[in-house]
Amino acid sequence: xxxxEIISNLRDKDVDLIVNIGGGMSWIINGRDITGAIAQNIxxxxxxxxxxxxxxxxxxxxxxxxxxxxxxxxxxxxxxxALLTFxxxxxxxxxxxxxxxxxxxxxxxxxxxxxxxxxxxxxxxxFKHASKYLLLIDEKSHADLAAGSSIMDLSTPID
Numbered sequence: 693x694x695x696x697e698i699i700s701n702l703r704d705k706d707v708d709l710i711v712n713i714g715g716g717m718s719w720i721i722n723g724r725d726i727t728g729a730i731a732q733n734i735x736x737x738x739x740x741x742x743x744x745x746x747x748x749x750x751x752x753x754x755x756x757x758x759x760x761x762x763x764x765x766x767x768x769x770x771x772x773x774a775l776l777t778f779x780x781x782x783x784x785x786x787x788x789x790x791x792x793x794x795x796x797x798x799x800x801x802x803x804x805x806x807x808x809x810x811x812x813x814x815x816x817x818x819f820k821h822a823s824k825y826l827l828l829i830d831e832k833s834h835a836d837l838a839a840g841s842s843i844m845d846l847s848t849p850i851d
Contacts, residue, residue, distance in 0.1 A: 694734040699726055699772070711736055716779030716814065721772050728771030737765040738776070744824045745794045745801075753792065753801050758784070758829040764822035774819045780829060782813040789815035790834040794824040801826065806833035 694711065702709055705723035712718045719736050740762045750759060760780060780789060791804040807815035809829070817827075828834070 694721075694730075694736060696730045696732065699730050702726060713738060715740070716777075716812075718777045720775040720777065720816075725773035726771060727773075730771050734770070735765040736774075739763050739765065745826055746799065749794070749799065749801055750826065753826070754828050760827045760829075761824070762827070763824045764819065766822040769821045770819060775816050776819055777814050777816050778827060780809060780813045780815065780827065782811065784809045784813055784829050785811045787829050787831055788833045789817070790828045790830055791817045792826045792828065794826065796824070803834055803837060806835040808833075 694709075698709070702721065702723040703726045707723045709721045709723070710718050711721070713736055715738075717738055740760060742761055744761050744763055750761075758780075760778075778789060787809050788806050789809050790806045792801040793804055794800075795802050804819075804825075805817045807817055809815045815827075
């Protein structure tokens with residue numbers, strides 16, 4: 693939980709606040725990356741669970757590649773650049789964690805970022821807002837894919 697007082701004290705300082713949320717995951721917030729004020733506490737919990745994204749979207753996007761579905765407890769946009777160190781598994785070291793968020797209104801997956809998974813199974817991703825997310829583990833980064841395209845066919849939208 694991040695309080696308004698913590699944000700106020702951190703603002704404009706080149707200091708990293710690291711919030712360990714368990715499960716090998718932690719948030720990193722730098723004081724210089726705080727762009728807005730907060731009036732209430734921000735819950736930075738992450739809940740890993742299955743079936744939060746429609747299976748047909750997952751299958752179209754990921755095929756049989758490993759995935760992790762999760763959602764952020766906070767609701768809305770973060771008033772700071774929020775970096776999440778995400779723990780997948782060390783067996784994925786050297787592969788890429790490709791982050792997608794589930795856009796519920798048009799029911800589409802939107803690419804967010806790609807990061808190489810380190811020897812400990814961790815990758816770092818930036819979050820601008822809270823939502824339902826999917827981390828897709830692949831041999832390659834999806835950063836170069838066209839917006840709205842699938843991994844298999846760049847001419848086929850993911851919808």
